[in-house]
Amino acid sequence: MSLETLARPDDEAYGRLLAEVERRYGILIPPERDAAVRQSLDDSCSTLGLSDVATMVERLVVNDVHAVDHVIRAATVNHTGFLREPAAFEVILDEVIPTLEPHRDVRIWSAAASTGEEIYTLAMLAAERVGMDELDRRWHFLGTDIDSEAVGAAEAGVYTQERLDALPERVRRAYFRPATRGQYVIHDRIRALCTFRRLNLLARPLPFRHPFDVVLCRNVLYYFAEARQRAVLESLYRATANRGWLLVGASDAIEHLGTSWIRRSPIAYRRSML
């Protein structure tokens, strides 16, 4: 018998953790990631001063925000970046912006915003396209994520030089200033346009008063089972303005799910055209 097939004392607790993570956050952890997730959970237990995975599960079910952050980070890869998958930003600049009604507020939501690069990219590119004064007048950018530490990092808006490398030189110069330890901080005017909140995509109803013109839901759906993906997409549909847009990630195939969204391209969808 190999070492991997030996039962571990915390197997039962790990099984409960998988079930809670799926039920609460929709995230399915595939068996091939078990070893890495268990290692990461062991590290998290040491960091948080918890004796074992069973104690971690207890913290999870009472919504202890630190435990939730650690578990989410063990279960997902919160990889992101400025200008990641540029085709989505091209759709917004070239197809969405020309269809927006003049003088009406514009609301854009990054629904799994991680550390903020996605929504800041959009705010910077929109500033380049329509001008900062126009953004100040009527554009609102929201980034939400379940991981509160990621939300805190997004709010701080401080990034290393390497993270900025994906951006054109002009954009780097215009929208960042040097901070301490070789890092860069997002320009105050861009920062002021962006709001960040902790939000579980499974929350019902979603807590918004105004519908969004554009929703980005990229590189998160693939963590969810198909029924959950469908439910999340329908919930985003309800949160979107008539004729509003949804952008998904390049590896988030959603066409086969048969949702209310109307397909414009593999990454771009639209709410009813009525």
Ligand SMILES: C[S@@+](CC[C@H](N)C(=O)[O-])C[C@H]1O[C@@H](n2cnc3c(N)ncnc32)[C@H](O)[C@@H]1O
């Ligand atoms: C791979 S990152 C994607 C970041 C960004 N959208 C992009 O494409 O670069 C996935 C993010 O989804 C978040 N996430 C996972 N489950 C979530 C849930 N149930 N509700 C909200 N965010 C969730 C994770 O915390 C992580 O930051």
